[in-house]
Amino acid sequence: xxxxVLVAEDLDSISIAVVQVLEELQVPVIHHVKYCDEGxxxxxxxxxxxxxxxxxxxxxxxKSDHRKVNLNSGDxxxxxxNKVQPNIKKIVFSIEDKxxxxxxLFNELGINAYVSKGRNSISELRNAIExxxxxxEKILSSDLSxxxxxxxxIEIESYxxxxxxxxxxxxxxxxxxxxxxxxxxxxxxxxxxxxxxNKLKIYFKANNNVHLIAIxxxxxxx
Amino acid sequence: xxxxVLVAEDLDSISIAVVQVLEELQVPVIHHVKYCDEGxxxxxxxxxxxxxxxxxxxxxxxKSDHRKVNLNSGDxxxxxxNKVQPNIKKIVFSIEDKxxxxxxLFNELGINAYVSKGRNSISELRNAIExxxxxxEKILSSDLSxxxxxxxxIEIESYxxxxxxxxxxxxxxxxxxxxxxxxxxxxxxxxxxxxxxNKLKIYFKANNNVHLIAIxxxxxxx
DNA sequence: GTAATCCTTACGGAAACCCGTAAATCGCAA
DNA sequence: TTGCGATTTACGGGTTTCCGTAAGGATTAC
Numbered sequence: 001x002x003x004x005v006l007v008a009e010d011l012d013s014i015s016i017a018v019v020q021v022l023e024e025l026q027v028p029v030i031h032h033v034k035y036c037d038e039g040x041x042x043x044x045x046x047x048x049x050x051x052x053x054x055x056x057x058x059x060x061x062x063k064s065d066h067r068k069v070n071l072n073s074g075d076x077x078x079x080x081x082n083k084v085q086p087n088i089k090k091i092v093f094s095i096e097d098k099x100x101x102x103x104x105l106f107n108e109l110g111i112n113a114y115v116s117k118g119r120n121s122i123s124e125l126r127n128a129i130e131x132x133x134x135x136x137e138k139i140l141s142s143d144l145s146x147x148x149x150x151x152x153x154i155e156i157e158s159y160x161x162x163x164x165x166x167x168x169x170x171x172x173x174x175x176x177x178x179x180x181x182x183x184x185x186x187x188x189x190x191x192x193x194x195x196x197x198n199k200l201k202i203y204f205k206a207n208n209n210v211h212l213i214a215i216x217x218x219x220x221x222x
Numbered sequence: 223x224x225x226x227v228l229v230a231e232d233l234d235s236i237s238i239a240v241v242q243v244l245e246e247l248q249v250p251v252i253h254h255v256k257y258c259d260e261g262x263x264x265x266x267x268x269x270x271x272x273x274x275x276x277x278x279x280x281x282x283x284x285k286s287d288h289r290k291v292n293l294n295s296g297d298x299x300x301x302x303x304n305k306v307q308p309n310i311k312k313i314v315f316s317i318e319d320k321x322x323x324x325x326x327l328f329n330e331l332g333i334n335a336y337v338s339k340g341r342n343s344i345s346e347l348r349n350a351i352e353x354x355x356x357x358x359e360k361i362l363s364s365d366l367s368x369x370x371x372x373x374x375x376i377e378i379e380s381y382x383x384x385x386x387x388x389x390x391x392x393x394x395x396x397x398x399x400x401x402x403x404x405x406x407x408x409x410x411x412x413x414x415x416x417x418x419x420n421k422l423k424i425y426f427k428a429n430n431n432v433h434l435i436a437i438x439x440x441x442x443x444x
Numbered sequence: 445g446t447a448a449t450c451c452t453t454a455c456g457g458a459a460a461c462c463c464g465t466a467a468a469t470c471g472c473a474a
Numbered sequence: 475t476t477g478c479g480a481t482t483t484a485c486g487g488g489t490t491t492c493c494g495t496a497a498g499g500a501t502t503a504c
Binding site: 013014016034095121143170171209210218 | 235433
Binding site: 187189191192195208 | 452453
């Protein structure tokens with residue numbers, strides 16, 4: 001079993017249960033942080049001491065409070081860790097259940113397992129830890145039923161996300177066009193952007209822009 | 223201390239910790255349900271058996287799964303319980319931290335304490351349970367700093383929420399007006415609704431309707 | 445080398461919005 | 475009843491979205 005595990009989870013009510021699972025699995029060294037920044041520090045320190053962690057279990061969303069932080073989310077934490085210790089095993093344990101979000105975690109951040117917090121997530125988490133230790137690939141808790149071949153949501157690319165983001169910030173078509181020109185993102189004609197928004201509206205069955213953004217928010221795209 | 227407590231919480235990772243707290247407080251009977259419907263059933267059963275619960279601790283949001291349910295949220299559960307056992311003490315334990323939401327829980331559903339899930343929520347929860355037992359009123363976990371006299375968000379009433387809801391569902395002004403006429407909600411002229419939306423835009427510093435809905439979503443108003 | 449296709453951009457009219465002003469209605473008190 | 479103030483509704487013009495059509499440019503097929 002893993003020898004040294006780091007848990008990044010802000011909610012104390014949840015971390016208790018996670019640590020319990022690790023103890024049951026006889027992991028000798030279990031560390032727990034409530035902020036992403038702390039997590040990165042511990043990883044770096046352990047590397048410098050030549051006693052690196054072999055597993056990270058992290059949440060995605062962290063509450064913000066008075067404390068000023070650099071890393072705001074589990075995504076950012078993983079990204080930062082990948083730069084210093086890319087070979088560490090990574091399990092994400094989060095409430096998120098949108099396939100779009102989860103797919104990018106596997107494909108872009110190279111996580112080993114995803115467990116969604118739910119009614120039986122503790123046993124799912126245990127399975128994921130054991131599976132990861134046995135080098136299984138792309139472990140998904142069983143209540144998530146989407147397939148990695150499902151092209152439906154993966155077709156929505158970062159270009160679309162950018163449009164949705166700007167729309168949700170109150171930009172009008174013309175401003176988006178200008179912004180894209182400044183960032184040299186193409187296509188950037190108002191008409192092309194308009195067409196793309198139209199496709200999104202058809203795809204999401206939205207009546208208008210307002211509706212579209214509401215749906216995008218529900219899907220966690222922005 | 224309380225004699226019989228019901229915990230309604232779908233995430234197993236959290237309920238473990240909540241039950242632990244209750245055990246530490248020497249509560250003799252602790253029951254736990256993962257669905258709101260079950261919760262209501264247990265309350266009714268206990269009443270019929272003349273052994274009613276004296277405390278309810280519930281989450282607000284419950285994940286939906288294959289199971290068909292009547293009650294979808296903690297709000298609905300509390301509302302239903304209030305109809306059969308209004309005198310039961312009620313503590314809400316949720317991630318939600320928007321003052322608007324929390325105020326309505328106290329004012330309209332008559333809860334006794336609100337604890338927001340956070341980095342030290344377990345001790346906060348313990349305090350809330352003890353405070354509720356000692357008949358303290360309107361207990362709020364300490365990381366929530368808003369005051370009940372703060373008029374800023376409470377001014378947004380259900381009328382505004384209705385408008386935002388319909389907007390987020392893709393309704394145009396005219397449709398909203400018609401809908402309000404059907405439901406005999408006044409004012410219902412397109413112009414009045416327009417004006418109200420305008421106020422909301424000023425209040426939330428939104429550039430347009432799209433922006434407004436994005437903000438409303440972030441605030442958890444819809 | 446030409447044609448077919450796709451992608452980007454442009455244009456125009458109708459619908460919906462945005463925003464200010466003016467008229468109508470309602471509640472209340474003199 | 476009358477008059478006043480506040481709220482609700484109506485109206486109008488400018489802006490943006492919405493949606494179809496089409497021109498220009500790049501890539502691919504033949």
